[in-house]
Amino acid sequence: MQKSQERHFGVSLNEEFPTAQVFGAKEVHVASCCSDAKQCREGDVYVAMVDEDGDGHDAAGEAVGRGASAILSERFLPVDVPIFVVDDTRVAYGQLCQRLAGQPAEALHMIGVTGTNGKTTTSMLIASVLNAAGKRVGVTSTIGYSDSIENLPANRTTPAAAEMASLLRRMQSNGCSHAVVELSSRGLAEQRTAGIRFDAAILTNLRRDHLDVHGSVRNYRRAKARLFERLKPTGFAVVNVDDPGSLDLLPQLTCPVMTVGQRQAAEVSAHVLERFSSEQTFLLRAGNESIPVRTQMIGDAHVANCLSATALGLVMGLDLPTIVRGLEAVKRIPSRLDFISCGQDFGVYVDCADTPDRLASCLQA
Secondary structure: OOEOOOOOOOEEHHHHOOOOEEEOOOOOEEOOEEOOHHHOOOOOEEEOOEEOOEEHHHHHHHHHHOOOOEEEEOOOOOOOOOEEEOOOHHHHHHHHHHHHOOOHHHHOEEEEEEOOOOHHHHHHHHHHHHHHOOOOEEEEEOOEEEOOOOEEOOOOOOOOHHHHHHHHHHHHHOOOOEEEEEOOHHHHHOOOOOOOOEEEEEEOOOOOOOHHHHOOHHHHHHHHHHHHHOEEEEEEEEEEOOOHHHHHHHHHOOOOEEEEEOOOOOOEEEEEEEEOOOOEEEEEEEOOEEEEEEEOOOOHHHHHHHHHHHHHHHHOOOOHHHHHHHHHHOOOOOOOOEEOOOOOOOOOEEOOOOOHHHHHHHHHO
16 A cells, blocks of 8 residues: 655535545545555645555554545444545545645646567557657656656655556656656556556557466456556557457457557558678558568567557558658567677577566567
């Protein structure tokens, strides 16, 4: 559990949660919220959530003792402050964090990237493509969080709801026009992006992963699919049709979809022309246009990630030469088939492959 950061926008809980059951008050206004009873401060609304640390409802009394002015919960609790009972406190917490931060996501073009493999690289490629077009971009990913001015270490792939709201607020304050958010299945399952609507959803691929967290492949894929439920009415998706799991999900999508692929027919495709130990060149095709791309990262998986970033750029109105400048500007990403050159006559790479599927992708490259 994490406490939200200081907020500057007062919120009426009655207006924010009109369907909640309210006990103990007619109207409650708050300026800050907290999900950790031990860190609760005077005036906070305490949000009781069930997570890996336990049942937050059991700590409501402690939160009140530390100064909580109201409680958001999923059931009635015997405390002496107003209680708002909602269906899902994780969703409510995400919504409240965004609202208390001033709804920064509404001022940004929100781009969500999910999938089993390739999320981080695709996120970095998208940010680079947008930068090449003169856009100011914030990023949250496995390798760090950036508000476009300051880079922070990432303690998890998808920030907790309070941290996410704070980061988006900083991006907005720093003049960002776009935010690229890498979304893990766990982050989506835990509703860390509740209160955020996305302009674009990119699915890199859909394999088997994190079954220890989700219990089954079905639950894992259902968690990934939540991103598409968070699209704005004008939002669109980018889907890799070379990937069987993604292809299975395609009929379920009701939003506009841009398809990418190297082997299957797709709207954005590529053909590898040459590949060496430290670079590769492929022909990028989109509609009637084609253009060569030379990257210092190699492998078909990297080409697939480039295709997703290209599709995103095209839908957002960028031309192919600008997109290619952005793709080629990404020289390396730490531990993503990272080439080590010390004058040796053989290739040495560092990769964070931690599953058989990821290792196979590296060896194929």
